[in-house]
Amino acid sequence: MTRLLHLQLLPLLSGVQNFSLFLLDGLPENQFDIYVASVPGGDLVDAVKARGYHYLPLKHMKRPIAIDDTLALMELYSLMKRYNFDIVHTNSSKPGFLGRLAASFSHIPLILYTAHGTSFHDDQPLWQQKIYRQLEKWANSWGDYVVFVNNCDRLKYLEMGLVPPSKAITIYNAIPYEQVEKFTKIAQKRTCNPYKREFVIGSTLRFSRQKNVINLITAACQACKNEPKLKFIILGEGEHWNICRTIVHSYGLEERIILPGWDVNIAQWLALFDAFILYSRWEAQPFSVIEAMHSGLPVIVSDIPSLREMITEECGWIVPLDNQPALIQCLIEVAQHPEIAFEKGVIANKRIKEISDYDTMVKSYLELYQKVM
Missing domain, CATH: 3.40.50.2000 (Glycogen Phosphorylase B;)
Incomplete structure (x- = not known):
C-alpha cells in the first residue's frame, strides 16, 4: 500500500484539521497506509486514532517562529526517513515550510502542500510580507504541487511568481x-x-x-x-x-x-x-x-x-x-x-x-x- 503522511500543526478539530480527516475518510481503504502527525494532546489525536490511522506526535513543532524550528525540522526528517513515506501532504504555513523542506531532504516521491490561506497579508509590515513571500517561494520549489482552496490565492501566487503554473492547482473544500x-x-x-x-x-x-x-x-x-x-x-x-x-x-x-x-x-x-x-x-x-x-x-x-x-x-x-x-x-x-x-x-x-x-x-x-x- 502507498504510505501517506498528512502533516498538521495544532491537534485541534478546526477547519484545517477537519480538511485532512474529510479527505482521508474518502480515500479507498485498500490503497493507503495513513499517518497523521501534529503537536500532541488535542481532539485531533483522538479522531485520528478512532479511525484506525497511525498518529505521530511532533514534540518540537510550535506555532510561532522560534529557535526550536531547527529541532522540528530534524524531527520531521527523522520521521520521514524512518517511515519511508511515498507521499507527504503538508497543511498550514509552518508545517508547509518545514515539512516540504524535510520531505525534499528525504527524497519523498510526492510532496504536496494545501494552502489554507497565505502567510502574508496586506495589514502586515511590508518587510514582513516580503520575507514571507520569499519563504513561500522557496517552499514551493521543494514540493511537487501547491493546492489552493480558492482561485484568488492561486492567481495571486502566479502573479507574484511564487509558484510555477505547472504546480498550482485549485481544489475547493467540501464536506462529506x-x-x-x-x-x-x-x-x-x-x-x-x-x-x-x-x-x-x-x-x-x-x-x-x-x-x-x-x-x-x-x-x-x-x-x-x-x-x-x-x-x-x-x-x-x-x-x-x-x-x-x-x-x-x-x-x-x-x-x-x-x-x-x-x-x-x-x-x-x-x-x-x-x-x-x-x-x-x-x-x-x-x-x-x-x-x-x-x-x-x-x-x-x-x-x-x-x-x-x-x-x-x-x-x-x-x-x-x-x-x-x-x-x-x-x-x-x-x-x-x-x-x-x-x-x-x-x-x-x-x-x-x-x-x-x-x-x-x-x-x-x-x-x-x-x-x-
Missing part, C-alpha cells in the same frame, strides 16, 4: 455527504416568519485577530442598541474570547449576545440561526461558511477576495472590511427584513452545492496521489 444531508435537513425545515420576535445572527469561529472578532462584537453591541429584534450567538474559543466577553458586559447585553464557547455539535446551533456572519480579515475557503450555506443560511461576509468567491449578493451581504458604520447598518437591515434573509438562504443552499462537491474534492486529490502509485 452525510454532513451535507444533515445540514440540508435543517435547510428544509426553515420557514419565513416576518413576525418572529428575535432575529438571530450566528457564527462559529476562532476568537482571533484573523476572524476580526473584536470589531464584530463591538458592531453587534451597537446594532443591538438600535434594533431590539437582534440577537447574536457566536460559538468558539481563542485568545480574544475574554476581551469580547468584557465588551458585551460593558454594554449590558449578555442576554442578547451569547458567547457559549465551543461546541462540536454545530448543527443544533445552525438550526437556531437566521443568518450567519464571518467578518474576517483574511480567509481561504472556510468550512464554517460551507456548513452554514448547506443549512440554508444567508451569509454576511467581509469584502475580501476569497469570501467574494463564495458569497454573492444573491445569497448574502458583502460588507467593506474595517467599516464599522457599514457593518452596523447591515446587521440592522438584515434583522428588519427577514423575508429577504430567508430568500437569500434558499439561494445559498443551492449555490454551495454547485461550487463545493465532496466526490470532486476527493477525486481531485486522489488523482494527484496516484502519480506515485
Whole structure:
C-alpha cells in the first residue's frame, strides 16, 4: 500500500484539521497506509486514532517562529526517513515550510502542500510580507504541487511568481455527504416568519485577530442598541474570547449576545440561526461558511477576495472590511427584513452545492496521489 503522511500543526478539530480527516475518510481503504502527525494532546489525536490511522506526535513543532524550528525540522526528517513515506501532504504555513523542506531532504516521491490561506497579508509590515513571500517561494520549489482552496490565492501566487503554473492547482473544500444531508435537513425545515420576535445572527469561529472578532462584537453591541429584534450567538474559543466577553458586559447585553464557547455539535446551533456572519480579515475557503450555506443560511461576509468567491449578493451581504458604520447598518437591515434573509438562504443552499462537491474534492486529490502509485 502507498504510505501517506498528512502533516498538521495544532491537534485541534478546526477547519484545517477537519480538511485532512474529510479527505482521508474518502480515500479507498485498500490503497493507503495513513499517518497523521501534529503537536500532541488535542481532539485531533483522538479522531485520528478512532479511525484506525497511525498518529505521530511532533514534540518540537510550535506555532510561532522560534529557535526550536531547527529541532522540528530534524524531527520531521527523522520521521520521514524512518517511515519511508511515498507521499507527504503538508497543511498550514509552518508545517508547509518545514515539512516540504524535510520531505525534499528525504527524497519523498510526492510532496504536496494545501494552502489554507497565505502567510502574508496586506495589514502586515511590508518587510514582513516580503520575507514571507520569499519563504513561500522557496517552499514551493521543494514540493511537487501547491493546492489552493480558492482561485484568488492561486492567481495571486502566479502573479507574484511564487509558484510555477505547472504546480498550482485549485481544489475547493467540501464536506462529506452525510454532513451535507444533515445540514440540508435543517435547510428544509426553515420557514419565513416576518413576525418572529428575535432575529438571530450566528457564527462559529476562532476568537482571533484573523476572524476580526473584536470589531464584530463591538458592531453587534451597537446594532443591538438600535434594533431590539437582534440577537447574536457566536460559538468558539481563542485568545480574544475574554476581551469580547468584557465588551458585551460593558454594554449590558449578555442576554442578547451569547458567547457559549465551543461546541462540536454545530448543527443544533445552525438550526437556531437566521443568518450567519464571518467578518474576517483574511480567509481561504472556510468550512464554517460551507456548513452554514448547506443549512440554508444567508451569509454576511467581509469584502475580501476569497469570501467574494463564495458569497454573492444573491445569497448574502458583502460588507467593506474595517467599516464599522457599514457593518452596523447591515446587521440592522438584515434583522428588519427577514423575508429577504430567508430568500437569500434558499439561494445559498443551492449555490454551495454547485461550487463545493465532496466526490470532486476527493477525486481531485486522489488523482494527484496516484502519480506515485
